[in-house]
Amino acid sequence: MLLEMSANAFGDRIAIGSRDGSGVSYRDLFENSGRAAKFFRDGISERVSLIDTSSVALPVALFGSAWAGLPFVPLNYRLTEEEIQALAGEISPATAIVNEITRSGVENIAGFKCVSRTEFMSTYQCGDVPDPDWEMDPEQIAILLFTSGTTGAPKAAILRHSHLVSYILGSVEFMGAGEEEATLVSVPPYHIAGMAALCSSVYAGRRIVQLPNFDARQWIDLVIEEQITHAMVVPTMLSRIVEELEKHSGVDLNSLRFLSYGGGRMPRPVIEKALRFLPQTNFVNAYGLTETSSTISVLGPDDHRSALESKDKIIRRRLSSAGQPLPNIEVSIRDEEGKILESGSTGEIWVRGEQVSGEYLEHRTRVTDEGWFPTNDGGFLDPDGYLYVEGRMDDVIIRGGENISPGEIEEVILLHPQIKDVAVVGIPDSDWGEIVVAVVVPSSKAKLDMLEIQEFVRGRLRSSRTPDRVAIVDELPYNETGKLLRRVLRDNLSSSSLDKD
């Protein structure tokens, strides 16, 4: 529906690809999607999957599935063969677009019809275009996305057309983008931000440029070559981009008007450096979950700049916040019994709005009768309504009966000039139940002293927040979309013998 409108209004405009003339127009994208829909409607497949990197075939698969009335299920191609097989089993019977690496793992699964990207492209590039006979049933499932499962087994979050349409119509002006605008998508297809970027860009009429395997140097080169105006990155990507900009002074990314980030906690030093390296760029911090059709809260460009320049601690601190909720979204902070807490108190973040799904395949919905979705993220609202996200509720450390949020300690440790990255986790302890362990990554060559780090925290937070132990490592375990794997870290720590201070 969204794509048909764009194809009718601006058929010749380039929807996806390079500005050198090789790109695909909205009309072509629409016709390709129609032919793809015909291919997907084989009478057997109940879903369409894609186990491959981003390519021009991705939007065709997404919009073709919608046209055919089948849910689109992009899977993480980086998972192990066994993990992919388990997820594939859950979504069979399905047509799957695969690559040489992922094909072998899934081609023998019952009900799985595998096609390579090239085979898929040849089916949709020629032939008759069917009539636009799609039905828009708002209750139909548009996308199934497996959550990253940092705290447990991946769950398939259900996004119905009603959720996505509500998000897009509420936040994107139809064909609101100028013809020169282009967005660089470097998040993978199986990430909600990747899906949201395709839908928003198509509806706004903004050209999409894809970077399938993120690399900071290539990202910078593409911004310059393609005169990119908009981009979205996860924190680890921004951190690498900043490192690259530090190495090569004089790189000019003046086409880049908007740079948004989300998907994990952004270390304050990284965003501060980024703001200084890219003085003409508008920064946007977008907080959202797969289950909420992407963004629910935004820290806008003006908030970034005023926080960077402010002397006021409260305003400066906003650089670490997720900004204010969108107009169509309500946010409240609740205690364990679901009672609303006043501003400043930390609890679980609950959200409500038409774009919020909160339902999972084969699992129940997590949404309350009143429409509230408990996100399992902890955080608080300040008196001006700025939302601070402190991490997953499951990651809260309970030390001697006191709830301690790792995010609060991590933020302080990151202010230490010799520390590049940190994770704070709780590990089991016979005295305290759990103790606080800070795992730190020193910046190059820095010699770090455990006592110094403990002192550093003690001077800034309540004494219970002082790490009981400090471990120094070369790097922290992240998944490829920049989410810290705390579970892995905890398992490693519990099984290894740490030096006690």
Place this chain on the structure above:
Amino acid sequence: MEIRAGSRLKSTVCSTEVIAVKAPDGEIDVRCGGVTMSDPSSPNMGNGAPLEEADGGSLMGKRYVSSDETLELLCTKPGAGSLSLGDSLLTIKESKPLPASD
């Protein structure tokens, strides 16, 4: 006619087409150019002219809502007629563009 979210409607007097994003239960009279809109599959579409009191036109990509916001239509093809629920004209519901969050 009865309309539900997802229903598509065509004007009988101009080129306007809409899709319902939200609709109240029961029979309602959605008009374009002052004349009741019809199912897109029915013949004789887009001929004639809008009535004088309803010739303000519809705009592509805009959302139109009734005064109580129980009916919301998305204009997928623009035309010369104005959209109304019975006699009362629908108004444009502005989206609030995000500062490009994705």
